[in-house]
Amino acid sequence: MISDKNSAKWMQLPRDVLVGHGVLEEVGDVCNDLKLKGNALIVTGSTTRDIVGKRVCNILESAGISAETVITYKATTEEVEKVMEKALEVEASFLLGVGSGRSIDLAKLASTRLKLPFISVPTAASHDGIASSRASIVDNGRSTSVQAQSPIAVIADTEVISAAPFRLLAAGCGDIISNYTAVLDWELASRLRNEYFGEYAAALSRMAAQVIIDCADSIKPEHETSARLVVKALVSNGVAMSIAGSSRPASGSEHMFSHALDRIAPKPALHGEQCGVGTIMMMYLHGGNWQEIRDALKKIGAPVTAEELGIEDKYIIEALLQAHTIRPERYTILGSGLTPSAAEKVARITKVIS
Numbered sequence: 093m094i095s096d097k098n099s100a101k102w103m104q105l106p107r108d109v110l111v112g113h114g115v116l117e118e119v120g121d122v123c124n125d126l127k128l129k130g131n132a133l134i135v136t137g138s139t140t141r142d143i144v145g146k147r148v149c150n151i152l153e154s155a156g157i158s159a160e161t162v163i164t165y166k167a168t169t170e171e172v173e174k175v176m177e178k179a180l181e182v183e184a185s186f187l188l189g190v191g192s193g194r195s196i197d198l199a200k201l202a203s204t205r206l207k208l209p210f211i212s213v214p215t216a217a218s219h220d221g222i223a224s225s226r227a228s229i230v231d232n233g234r235s236t237s238v239q240a241q242s243p244i245a246v247i248a249d250t251e252v253i254s255a256a257p258f259r260l261l262a263a264g265c266g267d268i269i270s271n272y273t274a275v276l277d278w279e280l281a282s283r284l285r286n287e288y289f290g291e292y293a294a295a296l297s298r299m300a301a302q303v304i305i306d307c308a309d310s311i312k313p314e315h316e317t318s319a320r321l322v323v324k325a326l327v328s329n330g331v332a333m334s335i336a337g338s339s340r341p342a343s344g345s346e347h348m349f350s351h352a353l354d355r356i357a358p359k360p361a362l363h364g365e366q367c368g369v370g371t372i373m374m375m376y377l378h379g380g381n382w383q384e385i386r387d388a389l390k391k392i393g394a395p396v397t398a399e400e401l402g403i404e405d406k407y408i409i410e411a412l413l414q415a416h417t418i419r420p421e422r423y424t425i426l427g428s429g430l431t432p433s434a435a436e437k438v439a440r441i442t443k444v445i446s
């Protein structure tokens with residue numbers, strides 16, 4: 093028998109996934125189904141608390157579960173600690189991340205460290221951390237991708253998500269389309285560095301990006317069918333990351349560019365918006381069809397230029413120059429870095445700057 097000891101992996105996936113109109117009302121039933129009792133801690137943002145957090149609190153209380161709330165501001169190590177302290181103070185037996193990517197990541201990592209279950213309740217389809225087992229946290233000013241647990245349940249109410257500002261849904265499309273360059277980078281790292289490459293996770297990731305590109309014409313504001321399509325692709329991305337055991341299928345050079353912008357731009361845009369623009373430029377560097385990426389993002393209504401991101405050209409160039417230093421262990425098309433003239437060239441040719 094030929095053994096393959098290195099391939100043994102623990103793939104953690106959500107148990108209950110609810111996507112649809114009004115599924116928020118089923119939070120109590122989901123807790124019952126999963127035998128979650130005691131006190132809940134709702135991790136939410138200042139806007140999303142008013143939109144959904146308070147409603148979740150009421151639904152839980154009607155189901156006999158007492159719920160406390162903690163408000164999040166930044167996805168940092170300090171805030172993970174703040175959430176953990178609050179969970180201990182209220183003797184929480186499980187956590188819910190109710191809101192944006194930041195609140196979900198903080199609930200995910202804090203619950204992992206406390207060994208408590210966690211439910212993901214996204215209020216927008218802006219990022220693919222909805223169902224993933226990773227948390228993107230800034231530690232000491234450095235962007236890190238931390239292994240965490242998958243949510244035990246995902247409750248994605250398309251009525252809520254389609255009512256969110258359309259900019260958030262368009263950003264989610266950028267986060268999914270970025271799978272294309274992420275997978276190209278992963279393949280490159282496999283060829284040049286003999287890095288493990290997961291065919292299945294890569295295929296799933298490419299498929300989600302393809303679905304969004306193929307449906308770009310029909311992704312519209314306030315359409316629940318659009319919200320549903322994007323949420324399903326985001327959930328699928330989370331599954332791809334869990335299968336891979338890393339964010340590799342969904343995060344490559346275009347994500348490093350976005351993380352660099354978060355570090356240096358005075359007012360960064362949304363994660364998925366920056367990743368979308370990064371994908372246009374990284375696809376050019378890969379010698380691929382960057383125009384197809386740009387056209388799809390334009391059709392959806394996501395930004396394709398520095399001006400549309402609301403970021404000055406000089407920060408785009410600086411982020412291109414710094415991107416390879418963000419996660420040096422993650423080999424990408426950026427290799428050991430671009431020269432200033434190459435960075436300016438890629439941004440100009442792809443019309444990101446003019």
Ligand SMILES: NC(=O)C1=CN([C@@H]2O[C@H](COP(=O)(O)OP(=O)(O)OC[C@H]3O[C@@H](n4cnc5c(N)ncnc54)[C@H](OP(=O)(O)O)[C@@H]3O)[C@@H](O)[C@H]2O)C=CC1
Nearest residue numbers: 137138139140192193194215216218219221226227228256
């Ligand atoms: N773990 C993973 O695998 C991944 C993690 N990420 C991470 O997720 C984060 C990006 O998430 P993203 O959601 O784009 O950005 P943010 O977490 O920054 O949230 C963006 C804003 O949208 C608001 N918002 C959310 N839902 C609604 C709504 N229904 N109506 C009105 N406003 C709303 C939020 O309000 P409020 O202030 O209330 O939160 C917040 O102000 C980054 O930190 C990124 O690194 C991204 C991809 C994958």
Ligand SMILES: O=C(CO)COP(=O)(O)O
Nearest residue numbers: 220228237339342343347
């Ligand atoms: O944003 C992500 C995938 O879309 C997670 O990626 P990172 O590993 O870059 O934090």
Ligand SMILES: [Zn+2]
Nearest residue numbers: 220267347367
């Ligand atoms: Zn992302």
